[in-house]
Amino acid sequence: MENKKVLIITYYWPPAGGPGVQRWLKFVKYLPDFAIQPIVYIPENPTYPIVDENLMKEVSVNTTILRNQIFEPYQLASFLSKNKTKKISSGIIPNQKKQSFLDKTFLWIRGNLFIPDARVFWVKPSISFLEKYIIENNINTIITSGPPHSLHLIGLELKQKLNVKWLADFRDPWTTIGYHKSLRLSNFAAKKHKALERQVLNTADTIIVTSKSTKTEFEAITTKPIVVITNGYDTEQVEKQKLDFKFSLAHIGSFLSERNPLILWESLIELINEIPDFKSHLEIKLIGAVSQEVLETITKYKLDHYLSNLGYVSHNEAIVHQRKSQVLVLIEIDSQDTKSIIPGKLFEYMVSGRPIIAIGPKDSDFAEIIQNTNTGAFFKYSEKLKLKNVILDFYKQFLEGKLQSNGVGLQKYSRKSLTEELAQLLNSTF
Numbered sequence: 001m002e003n004k005k006v007l008i009i010t011y012y013w014p015p016a017g018g019p020g021v022q023r024w025l026k027f028v029k030y031l032p033d034f035a036i037q038p039i040v041y042i043p044e045n046p047t048y049p050i051v052d053e054n055l056m057k058e059v060s061v062n063t064t065i066l067r068n069q070i071f072e073p074y075q076l077a078s079f080l081s082k083n084k085t086k087k088i089s090s091g092i093i094p095n096q097k098k099q100s101f102l103d104k105t106f107l108w109i110r111g112n113l114f115i116p117d118a119r120v121f122w123v124k125p126s127i128s129f130l131e132k133y134i135i136e137n138n139i140n141t142i143i144t145s146g147p148p149h150s151l152h153l154i155g156l157e158l159k160q161k162l163n164v165k166w167l168a169d170f171r172d173p174w175t176t177i178g179y180h181k182s183l184r185l186s187n188f189a190a191k192k193h194k195a196l197e198r199q200v201l202n203t204a205d206t207i208i209v210t211s212k213s214t215k216t217e218f219e220a221i222t223t224k225p226i227v228v229i230t231n232g233y234d235t236e237q238v239e240k241q242k243l244d245f246k247f248s249l250a251h252i253g254s255f256l257s258e259r260n261p262l263i264l265w266e267s268l269i270e271l272i273n274e275i276p277d278f279k280s281h282l283e284i285k286l287i288g289a290v291s292q293e294v295l296e297t298i299t300k301y302k303l304d305h306y307l308s309n310l311g312y313v314s315h316n317e318a319i320v321h322q323r324k325s326q327v328l329v330l331i332e333i334d335s336q337d338t339k340s341i342i343p344g345k346l347f348e349y350m351v352s353g354r355p356i357i358a359i360g361p362k363d364s365d366f367a368e369i370i371q372n373t374n375t376g377a378f379f380k381y382s383e384k385l386k387l388k389n390v391i392l393d394f395y396k397q398f399l400e401g402k403l404q405s406n407g408v409g410l411q412k413y414s415r416k417s418l419t420e421e422l423a424q425l426l427n428s429t430f
Contacts, residue, residue, distance in 0.1 A: 003032065003035050003036055003037035004035065004036050004037065004141075004426070004427075004430045005036075005037045005039060005137070005138075005139050005141075006031070006036055006037070006038055006039070006139070006141045006142070006143060006426055007039045007041060007130070007133075007134065007139050007141070007142045007143070008024060008027075008028065008038050008039065008040050008041065008142075008143045008145070009041045009126070009130070009142060009143065009144045009145065009151050009154055009155065010024045010040065010041070010042060010144075010145040010151065011042070011043060011046065011119060011122075011145075011148050011151060012024075012048070013025070013040065013042040013059075013065075014052070014053075014055035014056045014058065014059055015048070015051045015052060015053045015055060015056055016046070016048040016050065016051065016052070016055075017048070017050035017051050017052030017055065017312065017314070017315065018049070018050040018052075018253075018254075019231075019253065019343070019344040019345065020147075020171065021052075021055060022231070022315075022344055023145070023169075023171055023231055023344070024040070024145055024169075025055065025058055025059070026232070026234055026415040026418075026419070027415075027418075027419050027422055028040060028059075028060075028063055029058065029060065029234075029415070029419075030415060030416050030419035030420075031419060031422070031423060032060075032062070033416070033419070034419065034420060034423035035423075036423055036426055036427075037064070038063060038064075039064040039066065039137075039139070040063060040064065040065050040066065041066040041067075041068070041126070041130060042065065042066070042067055043067065043068065043069070043070035043119075043122060044067035044068055044069050044070065045069060045070060046070060046072070047072045050289075050312055052314050052315055053314075054314045054315065054316055055315060066129075066130075066133065068122075068125060068126060068129045069125065070119065070121070070122040070125075071121045071122070072118055072119060072121070072122075073109075073114060073118050073121075115189055115192050115193060115196070116148070116149045116150050116153070116174070116193055116196055116197075117147065117148040117149060117150050118148070119148040119150045119151070120150040120153070122150065122151075122154075123150055123153045123154050123157070126154045127154055127157045127158060127161075130142075130154070130158060131158065131161060131162065134158065134162055134164060135162070139164065140164055140165055140429075140430070141164060141165040141166075141167070141426060141429045141430060142155060142158060142159075142164050142165070142166050142167070143155075143166075143167045143168075143169055143208075144166070144167075144168050144169065145169040145171060146168075146169070146170060146171065146172075146174070147171065147172055147174075147177070149174050149196075149197075149200075152168050152200045152204075153196070153200070155168055155200070155204065156199065156200055156203055156204075159203055159204070159205075160203070165205050165429040166203070166204045166205050166206075167204065167205065167206045167207075167208055167425070167426075167429070168200055168201070168204035168206075168207050168208070169208040169209075170207065170208065170209050170210070170214060170218075171210060171231075172210075172341065173214050173217060173337075173340060173341075174193070174197045174200075175190075175193050175194055175197055176217065176337040176340075177337075197221070198221055198222075201218055201221050201222040201224065202221070202222045202223075202224065204224060205224070205225075205429065206224065206225045206226075206227060206425065206429075207222065207224055207225070207226040207227070208226075208227050208228075208229055208422075208425075209226060209227070209228055209229075210228070210229070210230050210231055210342055211228065211230065211340045211341070211342045211365040211366075212228055212340075212365055213339050213340030213363075213365050214228075214340040215228050217340065227421075227425055229418055229421050229422055229425075230342060230347070230369075230413065230418065231342065231344040231346075231347055231418075232347045232413040232414055232415045232417070232418045233347040233348045233350065233351045233410075233413060233414060233415065234414070234415040235414070236316075236319045236348075238316070238319050238320055238323060240323075241320060241323040241324035242324065243324055243325075243326060244283065244324050244325055244326055246281055246282065246283040246326070247278075247281040247282055247283065247326050247327075247394075247395055247398045248283040248284075248285050248325045248326045248327070249268075249282075249283070249284055249285065249325070249326070249327045249328075249329050249357070249391075250285035250286075250287060250321055250322070250325035250327070250328055250329060251285070251286050251287065251288075251328075251329040251330075251331065252287045252288060252318050252321060252322060252328070252345055253287075253288045253343065253345050254288050254289045254290075255286060255288065255289070255290040255291060255294050255331070256291055256294075256333070257291040257292075257293040257294065258333040258334075258335075259294075259331040259332065259333055260291075260293055260294050260297055261331050261359045261381070262297070263359065263379070263381060263383070263384040263387055264329070264331075264357075264359065264387065265297060265298060265301040265303060266301070266384060267384060267387050267388035267391055268282065268284070268301070268303060268306075268391070269301050269302060269303060270388060271388065271391060271392060271395070275392070275395070278395065279306070281395070281398070281399075282306045283306055283308055284298070284303060284306050284307045284308065285308045285310060285321065285325060286307065286308070286309045286310065287310045287311070287312075287313055287318060287321055288311070288312055288313075288318075289311075289312060290309060295309070318345075318348075319348065319352075322345075322348055322349060322352040322354065323352050323353065323354070325354055326354065326394070326398055326403055327354060327355055327356075327357055327391075327394055327403075328349045328352065328354050328355070328356050328357070328376070329356075329357050329358075329359075330343060330345070330346060330349060330356055330357070330358040330359070330360075330366070330376075331358075331359050331360070332358075332359070332360035332361065332364060332366070333360075333361070334360070334361050334380075334381040335361055336361060336362075338360070338361055338364075339360070339361045339362070339363050339364045339365060340365055341364075341365075341366075342365050342366045342369065343366065346358075346366050346369065346370075347413045349375070349376075350369075350370075350373055350375045350405075350407050350410055350413065351407065351410055352405070353404055353405055353407075354404070354405055355375070355376045355377070355394060355403065355404070355405040356370060356375050356376025356377070356405070357376060357377060357379070357387070357390065357391070357394075358370055358376060358377070358378045358379065359378075359379050359380075359381060359387070360378065360379075360380070360381075361380070361381070362380050364378065366378075372409065373407045373408055373409055373410055374405075374406060374407055374408050375405050375407045375410075376405060377390045
């Protein structure tokens with residue numbers, strides 16, 4: 001029996017690195033196990049802020065890949081400032097008080113001239129390309145994945161023209177995503193974003209989201225079915241790691257200015273001053289893009305002596321650091337808008353065997369997951385004393401050689417289990 005076909009429209013695909021690529025790379029990997037043949041449509045010449053060539057090995061040779069040229073303003077803007085362009089395209093936005101004229105100009109242009117985002121010029125050529133392909137190959141189900149949310153506009157037009165079944169997958173929210181308010185939007189641009197968001201949510205046949213809070217948020221805008229399929233972890237072929245000799249606290253992934261956790265830095269410097277041997281054991285490991293403001297704060301608190309700033313590493317190397325670090329740190333912006341964000345790395349953290357220290361806004365969706373799986377401790381930004389006491393407790397366990405995490409109920413977050421959920425959803429559309 002021939003596999004059923006689904007067309008997946010995504011921007012991030014190997015060799016893109018970072019968290020944005022993992023979700024659909026893994027779904028595509030496992031969909032054939034459930035008799036569904038994925039066809040992946042991606043840009044031919046994208047401007048990826050992070051590249052990880054190792055991820056190319058994870059793409060099956062049997063996967064059908066469609067490519068089409070894309071024009072991105074980032075390609076032109078990089079002539080003015082390659083570094084600023086790269087940071088803004090990856091979501092690292094300078095603190096408003098420290099933005100230069102060039103920062104403000106880039107942000108205004110990004111937010112007001114390119115709606116919903118700088119990949120909007122890919123919409124029209126993609127519709128022309130895909131309309132013909134869909135008809136010729138008898139495809140009746142498509143999926144768009146955002147951000148970039150301009151890809152949902154491709155789905156919107158194809159739905160209206162061909163009446164295909166359309167599932168819109170939101171890896172992150174649209175108008176409530178953490179950096180949206182930093183884009184210096186005019187009233188016109190803000191209303192345009194809202195109008196497009198509403199149109200997409202009310203035209204797609206099904207909405208897929210990664211958290212319960214995003215589902216609740218979207219339920220206020222649409223009556224269309226909304227399904228929660230979280231991100232997850234995959235079975236990684238990584239050798240058993242020898243734990244770091246030092247009491248290492250590792251943050252893996254982009255460390256944005258808005259995520260700067262003063263309660264963590266304050267707790268660490270207090271423990272250095274109060275516990276005689278703490279400073280001889282402490283190591284702060286930052287792996288991934290780190291904002292200048294975070295680095296300046298670490299220096300301000302005199303913690304730079306304990307810092308190992310390793311920069312971006314491949315996904316495989318990131319997994320190794322997850323397994324060997326003593327404690328894993330997870331930070332989300334302290335805002336009600338971000339309580340729905342469940343960082344993709346959470347699920348890899350959970351199966352690493354290392355305890356998690358998570359800091360985020362009240363009622364964060366990921367706090368519930370950490371609690372239910374017994375994989376660490378969550379703290380609100382107001383809970384410094386509680387955080388400090390847990391770090392001290394972890395340190396004592398480290399000294400005794402007993403520090404570890406004993407997670408429960410993790411299997412439902414495996415990529416294969418999550419793909420099975422997606423396959424059941426897709427089967428209802430065929």
